[in-house]
Amino acid sequence: MQSAAIIEHIVNWLSNYANQAKSKGFVVGVSGGIDSAVVSTLAAKTGLPTIVLEMPIHQKADQIARAQEHINQLKKHYTNVEAHRVDLTTTFDSLAAAVDIGDKNQHQTQLAFANARSRLRMVTLYYYAQVRGMLVAGTGNKVEDFGVGFFTKYGDGGVDISPIADLLKTQVYTLAKALNINNDIIQAAPTDGLWDADKTDEDQIGATYPELEWAMSVYDQHTIDDFTGREREVFSIYDRYHRAMQHKINPIPVCQIPAELLK
Template sequence: MIATPDEMPSFGFRTAEDDVAATREQITTFIANRVEDADADGVVVCLSGGIDSSVTAALAVEALGPERVRGLVLPARKDDSAAQFDAHLVADRLDITATTVHLAPMLDAFEDTVAPAVSPEADKLARGNALARMRATTAYYAANSRNLLVCGTTNRTEWLLGYFTKYGDGAADIRPLADRYKTEVRALAAHLDVPRDIREKPPSAGLWRDQTDAEELGAPYSLIDCILTKLVDEDLGVEGAAAELGVSVDRVERYADMHLAAKHKRDAVPTPSTGDSDTGLFHELESQF
């Protein structure tokens, strides 16, 4: 019998009340320590109106205080108004300053000049990735000008599948949610009292009109998280994970392939010395501190 996504057990997920409270404390401590270690004045968070950025901003405020958290709302389409409203709703609840920067003119200029010169055919995915990198550029400009760290919002599910844009939303100085599955982020959102409408809206990267995560990924996060837990955390292999969960081998294989194909996104950029032992180049300098 094949299990449905709603029947999937939450294998290994820290979603019980005590687990969520402990996770909340661990992440806020992580944020505070990283900001202190970097001698930064705070963080900047890109607010999309979605659950991941809302949870990230709430945890940053808990760790640092609202005065040290800067929000950026970066719409690029006219139909982004609902997302903008939700982003500012979260900012108002958290009492943080959130600046809206409309990126449509920048994206239009890119499509009028760079895109046709590089590739004569329009590519929706390439355009979406370009938008994500424009958002990253804006976030780093804000961070550089105010001595802030860019606080990424990518969760563990997205990280393992490579469901983020390299040097776009994947670009960050810290990633507080990157070892928490989407299922855990939802539990954190409820614990942090993120507005219900934001918690329940269909997840979307917002790179083009009507885009949804479930449509692109081929399954809801409730199923994908269970598959990844068995594949990555418990190392059961494709057939073992399929048998354990009562789903088809083909379905598990899809996410195994995505995970392997995205390795380059998670790894540091290769250099000729990649894999060599530490050369000790900076040891003398470091010993002085």
């Protein structure tokens, strides 16, 4: 993997896209995770104004610490970076109190609240983007965006551009090392940070990213009957998530009205 060349390619792509869109720069949400650290650094390297937002909602202390350290490093190395902390905890709590219709221990209710956190952050990112005439840069990678759909529809999936969506998670880690991302971020277990409990991505999905990338690479050429043991289990996990995520990436269904009914 030619990390330096890929970095240059993405930075140029970001710059060209912003210029063609007549955008002044980028807005990126920073969570303390590997993907947002890489994307915010790539955006900063364009030299265009880059706003990085930390948006905690009942966030764990280690996640906050990693996000703030990364932001401090960005500001130290890039004069075009502007940072803001928007604590959305009270906003989320008000929303949760207003819409709560059931037992918070129920899985679907908890999942709805987790997704609500992501959607509140999307609203905040677009507020800054519209006020400043900027683009919201997404932080999704290939296996999340096109493999298992591990993102929130109209949440972190609601973006203008996706700089790393053609890179697998393991490739994002390789890029992070080339970009000198803080080692605490590189070593931290991936998490979406949307739950009060400590839930890693692996806890939620049931497979590691290297395992999911393997399943993604063989998915179109094989069936579950081709595998046994752990490979069969991982293939099944990938298949279940991949089928369930199609509504996230396919166009919104439009009811086509027969022409004769419109006369």
